Amino acid sequence: MKFPLQGMGGNMRKLFFSVLATLISIGAILPFYQNALAASEVDQQYTAGSGSVPIDSYLGRFAQTFMPTKTKLDKVQIELTNVVGSKSVNVSIRHYVVGAGWDEGNVATVPTQTVTNGWNTFDFDDITTTVSDTETYGIWVVSNTDGPQWKYTSGPSTYARGYAIWQSQDKVDWDYNFKSYGYDPEVPAGDTPPTDTGVTDGTTTTGEAPATITSSSIEKPTNLKAEYSNESNKKGDKLTWTASKTTAIDGYKIFRSETKGKSYLKVGQTEKSKVEYLDSAVVAGKTYYYVARTYKGVEQSASSNEASVTVPADAGPSAPTGLAIISYTDTTISISWAKNPETDISEYELATYIGDKQDKIVTVKSDKNEYTFKDLKPETTYKITLIAKNSALKTSNPSEISQKTHSALEGYSKKFEMTLLAWILSGVGVLLILALGVLLYIRKKKIKKTKPPVIN
Numbered sequence: 001m002k003f004p005l006q007g008m009g010g011n012m013r014k015l016f017f018s019v020l021a022t023l024i025s026i027g028a029i030l031p032f033y034q035n036a037l038a039a040s041e042v043d044q045q046y047t048a049g050s051g052s053v054p055i056d057s058y059l060g061r062f063a064q065t066f067m068p069t070k071t072k073l074d075k076v077q078i079e080l081t082n083v084v085g086s087k088s089v090n091v092s093i094r095h096y097v098v099g100a101g102w103d104e105g106n107v108a109t110v111p112t113q114t115v116t117n118g119w120n121t122f123d124f125d126d127i128t129t130t131v132s133d134t135e136t137y138g139i140w141v142v143s144n145t146d147g148p149q150w151k152y153t154s155g156p157s158t159y160a161r162g163y164a165i166w167q168s169q170d171k172v173d174w175d176y177n178f179k180s181y182g183y184d185p186e187v188p189a190g191d192t193p194p195t196d197t198g199v200t201d202g203t204t205t206t207g208e209a210p211a212t213i214t215s216s217s218i219e220k221p222t223n224l225k226a227e228y229s230n231e232s233n234k235k236g237d238k239l240t241w242t243a244s245k246t247t248a249i250d251g252y253k254i255f256r257s258e259t260k261g262k263s264y265l266k267v268g269q270t271e272k273s274k275v276e277y278l279d280s281a282v283v284a285g286k287t288y289y290y291v292a293r294t295y296k297g298v299e300q301s302a303s304s305n306e307a308s309v310t311v312p313a314d315a316g317p318s319a320p321t322g323l324a325i326i327s328y329t330d331t332t333i334s335i336s337w338a339k340n341p342e343t344d345i346s347e348y349e350l351a352t353y354i355g356d357k358q359d360k361i362v363t364v365k366s367d368k369n370e371y372t373f374k375d376l377k378p379e380t381t382y383k384i385t386l387i388a389k390n391s392a393l394k395t396s397n398p399s400e401i402s403q404k405t406h407s408a409l410e411g412y413s414k415k416f417e418m419t420l421l422a423w424i425l426s427g428v429g430v431l432l433i434l435a436l437g438v439l440l441y442i443r444k445k446k447i448k449k450t451k452p453p454v455i456n
Contacts, residue, residue, distance in 0.1 A: 060167035070182030079177035236280035316394035
């Protein structure tokens with residue numbers, strides 16, 4: 001038996017393989033096309049600086065550090081002044097490695113771009129970033145010509161996720177005017193991206209251990225105390241402490257362990273004005289040990305005294321953790337979460353709110369950890385709450401997350417684009433099948449014509 005291609009002419013073979021190559025190419029670019037639909041938006045920014053400093057290369061290095069919350073970094077903007085005539089600067093993105101300092105290998109570079117007074121945009125190939133409270137990136141700016149100055153403030157700054165570097169010196173009270181743009185690639189409904197919570201027991205620990213090198217110039221918090229709170233919607237281990245005597249700080253980091261005196265992992269942090277913290281991801285009957293540290297940028301003080309508390313055996317469930325948005329459209333939001341560590345969880349209660357008004361409420365069985373809210377309003381910000389309930393009908397504190405749905409036009413546009421692409425793929429497939437059918441028919445006709453007559 002011969003394959004149909006063996007019976008077709010050279011031109012027909014070319015047509016067949018062209019159609020086949022087109023079909024394969026469209027299928028190959030589809031995942032990239034879907035990611036391209038994700039919209040970039042401002043992730044981190046500081047725009048309040050009214051002063052300015054020269055950024056000439058002979059003066060040293062200049063940078064603004066920041067900790068992104070989006071997994072893709074798309075571009076950055078900086079605000080310049082004193083640009084007279086044709087001037088240019090170089091911008092690079094670098095990554096801070098804890099314990100090793102700034103990685104000299106640039107993550108991205110925009111060399112020698114002409115700049116103007118005001119906001120200047122520097123675009124580069126999208127960068128995949130690591131999102132956590134310990135992963136720091138920097139916008140490094142160098143002017144090879146005299147004149148351009150970067151707008152800044154010398155403090156105290158209100159931006160808590162980074163600081164300025166001036167003439168190669170860390171200025172923890174300074175910030176340059178900047179904006180970073182990023183996005184989280186959209187995940188098609190039904191596909192759950194892998195997540196790494198840093199733990200396996202469903203708690204909110206980030207995996208960050210206390211820094212091994214501490215700063216002697218930052219005073220530690222003192223008089224740390226811990227007690228269990230049974231107050232409605234505020235259940236958990238309540239921590240309080242006396243503020244650090246150092247005023248120029250970013251805040252406090254809270255570390256927790258289930259072993260006295262060691263193996264601490266970060267469970268949260270507060271602003272410098274807040275000297276209390278509620279750890280709601282605690283399990284009934286367990287004893288937890290806590291220390292607190294003052295921090296500024298990437299620097300930490302020594303640890304406070306250790307405080308411990310045992311959660312009552314009859315306490316309600318711990319607050320669900322890992323609550324995340326996995327996809328959304330103009331009318332839907334899909335979420336996922338980590339299942340609670342307790343074995344007596346009976347169900348989860350989920351609700352959406354528009355402002356303070358409850359919009360929807362549903363319950364799902366304890367073996368589920370995903371849900372899609374449907375029939376939502378376009379271009380509306382929804383607050384989503386998640387509560388765990390056990391067999392004794394005791395409930396946890398709510399976990400919360402917010403997400404704005406796409407606009408109706410954007411949602412329609414994306415649906416139309418994807419539908420159009422699906423129709424194109426289907427059309428090419430149909431054409432390919434028809435072409436094969438025609439070729440088979442022609443081949444049979446040729447065989448019939450060349451078949452010798454039967455002699456009786």
